[in-house]
Amino acid sequence: MALKFLAEGERLDRAVARFAGVSRTQAKAWIEAGYVRVAGAVVTKPAYRLKGETVVVERPPEPPLRVEPEERALEVLYEDEELIVVNKPPGMLTHPAPGEPGGSLVGALLAYFGHEGIEADRPELVRPGIVHRLDRDTSGAIVVAKTPFAQRKLSAAFKNRFVLKRYLAITQGVPRAMTLVAPIGRHPVHRHKMHVGGVNPRYAETDIAVIAEVSGHALVEARPHTGRTHQIRVHLKHLGAPILSDPLYGRPHPAMPRQALHAYELRLPHPQTGLFLTFVAPVPADMVAAWEAVGGRWPEGFRLGPARASA
Numbered sequence: 001m002a003l004k005f006l007a008e009g010e011r012l013d014r015a016v017a018r019f020a021g022v023s024r025t026q027a028k029a030w031i032e033a034g035y036v037r038v039a040g041a042v043v044t045k046p047a048y049r050l051k052g053e054t055v056v057v058e059r060p061p062e063p064p065l066r067v068e069p070e071e072r073a074l075e076v077l078y079e080d081e082e083l084i085v086v087n088k089p090p091g092m093l094t095h096p097a098p099g100e101p102g103g104s105l106v107g108a109l110l111a112y113f114g115h116e117g118i119e120a121d122r123p124e125l126v127r128p129g130i131v132h133r134l135d136r137d138t139s140g141a142i143v144v145a146k147t148p149f150a151q152r153k154l155s156a157a158f159k160n161r162f163v164l165k166r167y168l169a170i171t172q173g174v175p176r177a178m179t180l181v182a183p184i185g186r187h188p189v190h191r192h193k194m195h196v197g198g199v200n201p202r203y204a205e206t207d208i209a210v211i212a213e214v215s216g217h218a219l220v221e222a223r224p225h226t227g228r229t230h231q232i233r234v235h236l237k238h239l240g241a242p243i244l245s246d247p248l249y250g251r252p253h254p255a256m257p258r259q260a261l262h263a264y265e266l267r268l269p270h271p272q273t274g275l276f277l278t279f280v281a282p283v284p285a286d287m288v289a290a291w292e293a294v295g296g297r298w299p300e301g302f303r304l305g306p307a308r309a310s311a
Helices: 012-020 024-032 105-113 146-161 233-238 285-293
Strands: 001-011 037-038 049-057 065-067 076-077 085-087 118-120 139-143 163-172 177-181 185-186 192-198 199-202 205-214 217-224 263-268 277-278 306-309
Touching: 001 012, 012 024, 012 037, 012 049, 065 105, 076 139, 076 277, 085 105, 105 139, 139 146, 139 185, 139 277, 146 263, 163 285, 185 233, 205 233, 217 233
Parallel strands: 139 263
Antiparallel strands: 001 049, 037 049, 065 118, 076 085, 085 139, 163 217, 163 263, 177 205, 185 192, 185 199, 205 217, 263 277, 277 306
């Protein structure tokens, strides 16, 4: 589907990047390849200065995505014939994306199961078994279906909010303890970001609890009831307490190389039996160290050692 917008006084490549939610490099490539029309005529100069004309962007077809098996160590929290639960490390994509076919959990699972690489024209087809996702730099528990039956049942459980997700975050600032209902949409200017309100907002609900606070920082438990993109990160930003070292919604901090967000607990119905299982991903060392660096002491009651699952 073509993208259509009006813009004035802005370089064409900047406007295309902003409205299409892509990088300027990608926007420039589209323009130079003839995929952008201004006032009905193809314009191939990225520096063209818009004068209020209508711009139409015909997105070029995405090249086929291919993901290969990747031998990477996986911390498996639980596995049976229907599903596998993994403690995803920070820095790992959940699934491959255009321009980033490697370094994903899907690739690691292909190697783990001894499967061959897969290729498809649509990104969703190279995400076998993925029913939810964690951001690249968010660590913690993630479930992957091993059969089509399990994928259907787990997808329905997430859609119907039968899955409990419990996250731990360190924030800069102390949020109010509350249940926040604040719809989330695409940021109106920075298209790679999300925003409370924003463009085409969708219902989003998160329970926020403060476990401890020290020196203007807080250790927070967040339980999202919906699964919007960047939901916890955006909601905490909205409450004036962005996550420590969040590159999009906060600011860097020397104590933490990545956003201090960890999916600590996942509770869901088993696709075959319907019995609820609880999986705990131990708190990673970098989050404990970051909390101590800002003056806190990690509270008792959280698993820091070997993982375990319980029924």
